[in-house]
Amino acid sequence: MNADPSARSLPAAPVLAVDAMGGDHGPAEVVAGVALALAKGDLNARVLLVGDQPTLEKLLVENKLRGDPRVEIVHASQVIGMDEKPVAALKNKKDSSMVRAIELVKEGRAQGVLSLGNTGALMAGGTLKLRPMPGLERPALATIIPSRGHRFVLIDAGANPDAEPIHLLHNALLGSHYARCILKLPQPRVGLLSIGTEEGKGSEKVLAAHALLKDVNGLLNYTGPVEGFQLFRGEVDVVVCDGFTGNILLKALESCFDMLKSFLKDQLMANPVRQAGAWLSRGAYAAVKRELNPEALSGAPLLGLNRLVIKTHGSSTRAYVAGAVRVALATLEYDLTGAIRADLEKLAEAKKPEAPKVAAGA
Amino acid sequence: MNADPSARSLPAAPVLAVDAMGGDHGPAEVVAGVALALAKGDLNARVLLVGDQPTLEKLLVENKLRGDPRVEIVHASQVIGMDEKPVAALKNKKDSSMVRAIELVKEGRAQGVLSLGNTGALMAGGTLKLRPMPGLERPALATIIPSRGHRFVLIDAGANPDAEPIHLLHNALLGSHYARCILKLPQPRVGLLSIGTEEGKGSEKVLAAHALLKDVNGLLNYTGPVEGFQLFRGEVDVVVCDGFTGNILLKALESCFDMLKSFLKDQLMANPVRQAGAWLSRGAYAAVKRELNPEALSGAPLLGLNRLVIKTHGSSTRAYVAGAVRVALATLEYDLTGAIRADLEKLAEAKKPEAPKVAAGA
Numbered sequence: 001m002n003a004d005p006s007a008r009s010l011p012a013a014p015v016l017a018v019d020a021m022g023g024d025h026g027p028a029e030v031v032a033g034v035a036l037a038l039a040k041g042d043l044n045a046r047v048l049l050v051g052d053q054p055t056l057e058k059l060l061v062e063n064k065l066r067g068d069p070r071v072e073i074v075h076a077s078q079v080i081g082m083d084e085k086p087v088a089a090l091k092n093k094k095d096s097s098m099v100r101a102i103e104l105v106k107e108g109r110a111q112g113v114l115s116l117g118n119t120g121a122l123m124a125g126g127t128l129k130l131r132p133m134p135g136l137e138r139p140a141l142a143t144i145i146p147s148r149g150h151r152f153v154l155i156d157a158g159a160n161p162d163a164e165p166i167h168l169l170h171n172a173l174l175g176s177h178y179a180r181c182i183l184k185l186p187q188p189r190v191g192l193l194s195i196g197t198e199e200g201k202g203s204e205k206v207l208a209a210h211a212l213l214k215d216v217n218g219l220l221n222y223t224g225p226v227e228g229f230q231l232f233r234g235e236v237d238v239v240v241c242d243g244f245t246g247n248i249l250l251k252a253l254e255s256c257f258d259m260l261k262s263f264l265k266d267q268l269m270a271n272p273v274r275q276a277g278a279w280l281s282r283g284a285y286a287a288v289k290r291e292l293n294p295e296a297l298s299g300a301p302l303l304g305l306n307r308l309v310i311k312t313h314g315s316s317t318r319a320y321v322a323g324a325v326r327v328a329l330a331t332l333e334y335d336l337t338g339a340i341r342a343d344l345e346k347l348a349e350a351k352k353p354e355a356p357k358v359a360a361g362a
Numbered sequence: 363m364n365a366d367p368s369a370r371s372l373p374a375a376p377v378l379a380v381d382a383m384g385g386d387h388g389p390a391e392v393v394a395g396v397a398l399a400l401a402k403g404d405l406n407a408r409v410l411l412v413g414d415q416p417t418l419e420k421l422l423v424e425n426k427l428r429g430d431p432r433v434e435i436v437h438a439s440q441v442i443g444m445d446e447k448p449v450a451a452l453k454n455k456k457d458s459s460m461v462r463a464i465e466l467v468k469e470g471r472a473q474g475v476l477s478l479g480n481t482g483a484l485m486a487g488g489t490l491k492l493r494p495m496p497g498l499e500r501p502a503l504a505t506i507i508p509s510r511g512h513r514f515v516l517i518d519a520g521a522n523p524d525a526e527p528i529h530l531l532h533n534a535l536l537g538s539h540y541a542r543c544i545l546k547l548p549q550p551r552v553g554l555l556s557i558g559t560e561e562g563k564g565s566e567k568v569l570a571a572h573a574l575l576k577d578v579n580g581l582l583n584y585t586g587p588v589e590g591f592q593l594f595r596g597e598v599d600v601v602v603c604d605g606f607t608g609n610i611l612l613k614a615l616e617s618c619f620d621m622l623k624s625f626l627k628d629q630l631m632a633n634p635v636r637q638a639g640a641w642l643s644r645g646a647y648a649a650v651k652r653e654l655n656p657e658a659l660s661g662a663p664l665l666g667l668n669r670l671v672i673k674t675h676g677s678s679t680r681a682y683v684a685g686a687v688r689v690a691l692a693t694l695e696y697d698l699t700g701a702i703r704a705d706l707e708k709l710a711e712a713k714k715p716e717a718p719k720v721a722a723g724a
């Protein structure tokens with residue numbers, strides 16, 4: 001019933017529960033993605049595939065995973081649709097693949113859950129069943145935004161739209177550990193998303209968060225506010241914001257990128273001369289696409305819960321599912337939740353013996 | 363001393379005060395831009411060039427504008443630098459080109475002011491000297507974001523980071539008129555930027571603004587919340603947000619676009635084969651650039667003041683300066699401030715006889 005009491009001493013092979021029924025392309029793509037992730041020999045992990053047993057058994061055969069000791073099916077009879085209202089869906093579909101997958105984590109049979117399904121339901125279900133860590137009120141969704149020769153963590157990408165300053169401080173801690181774990185940066189530079197870098201510029205909330213962040217520089221490498229125009233210049237590794245700004249930013253950037261891609265493609269195909277040119281320079285397009293849409297970085301964890309919950313795009317194809325599985329397993333190996341818990345304890349410690357402050361000018 | 367009492371009956375030729383000393387490229391580029399705008403024969407307007415007289419006289423000669431009755435120099439001995447603190451600069455540089463240009467509008471010698479200079483100083487100076495209109499607390503910066511085959515107004519792009527719900531309603535009115543005036547849309551579709559389109563999703567502030575906007579549908583064509591991923595799909599013509607979100611979004615999009623452009627360019631130049639391909643398909647790049655970086659749409663007005671204040675990028679070259687001059691003049695011809703004033707009066711009217719509301723379920 002209880003979650004594993006000590007996340008610090010993970011078993012040799014971490015176990016990931018995968019909601020196999022979510023996503024736009026259905027279970028075939030999810031299982032194929034898991035197979036792709038497991039095909040790389042270095043992977044020390046087990047996967048619980050949660051969903052309709054007959055369907056999944058058939059897919060295991062197709063993907064040559066039948067009998068593989070690293071994969072196990074856990075039956076669930078229902079599926080939460082992408083457009084269902086999260087809270088109602090969680091209540092009415094207790095035997096859905098998503099709810100069952102989350103419960104496997106709660107019961108300690110898995111250390112983390114991965115889903116391509118309904119984001120709202122996953123965030124609400126994860127938060128309700130796995131609970132925020134002690135000392136943290138609101139979990140945050142972390143995502144990695146690729147740039148040229150650089151990547152940064154954007155946190156929060158949509159979990160907590162009305163974040164208070166203290167939540168932004170927590171986001172900074174969460175995002176730093178995620179950058180250490182996935183981007184392999186020992187001291188990630190943390191910036192607070194704002195609209196001016198001079199002292200006193202920004203929204204009231206962000207100015208209050210800036211004051212908090214300056215105060216805990218032992219716990220993280222806070223470099224100050226960052227503006228929108230700095231994001232793609234490789235100046236910061238973690239960009240901290242509330243879930244409202246982050247979600248709009250992420251979706252607008254994706255939408256802008258898609259628009260540009262299809263616009264340029266149509267222009268390149270508009271006549272035979274341009275087509276020939278595009279063929280000659282196809283290597284350039286491939287290089288840009290590889291760098292800016294990396295399969296290896298799919299998956300966005302909802303950080304700050306007692307256990308790992310990781311979401312990946314509903315439209316993910318098998319290569320992206322495989323990337324998300326590997327991100328999830330890397331996160332478990334790093335013991336991200338344990339590292340965050342330790343930081344929250346240090347933060348509570350630091351705040352306890354509140355030194356009396358002398359008023360300025362006294 | 364007083365501004366023209368009736369903005370409704372504009373003189374035949376609107377007068378624009380141009381801060382000729384602001385911008386990264388200095389007065390030569392500004393004057394050349396003005397010359398370019400005036401070179402098109404259809405322009406019925408006069409320009410007051412504000413700045414250092416000897417410098418500007420020389421530039422008039424160079425641009426074959428000497429003796430042109432449409433251009434007049436107004437001397438100002440100081441320049442506000444791009445990095446100066448706005449309030450201190452306004453206080454200490456009373457004879458700066460920017461302050462003088464704003465004062466020409468206040469005195470009624472011009473109907474609007476255009477500057478490439480320090481954005482903070484222009485917004486603060488414009489607000490202090492030209493004042494928000496009656497019934498409106500906070501002006502908002504409107505900018506046009508180009509997309510494929512479509513453009514939309516983003517408002518507020520950075521003037522009011524802590525906007526209240528009522529300010530968002532005002533932004534919707536301001537942005538609608540700007541879209542009518544510049545995008546020539548009789549009934550622009552107005553969307554409220556949010557993180558979900560279902561009832562109840564979004565930040566508290568945005569939910570309150572949504573309720574206000576639904577209530578005034580006679581004054582504008584409100585279509586509901588829009589998410590980041592919808593921005594580049596041509597679904598809305600006016601995107602309403604606070605100045606914090608809008609500024610971050612605008613700058614991040616510009617920064618992302620610049621990164622993509624230089625990344626792709628370097629990849630295309632990486633070897634002779636790709637170079638040849640790029641040369642053959644150069645028409646495609648030119649078409650994309652023309653559509654997404656249109657000179658004709660530069661200039662962002664600070665809307666909601668009694669007179670027009672318009673800012674354009676400090677890095678604008680002459681073609682973009684010319685575009686901004688023409689946007690400013692189109693705005694004066696439409697009588698944007700008069701139209702906004704009329705809407706604010708209608709809004710105040712509609713709110714006055716508050717009908718007693720029966721509680722739901724009573």
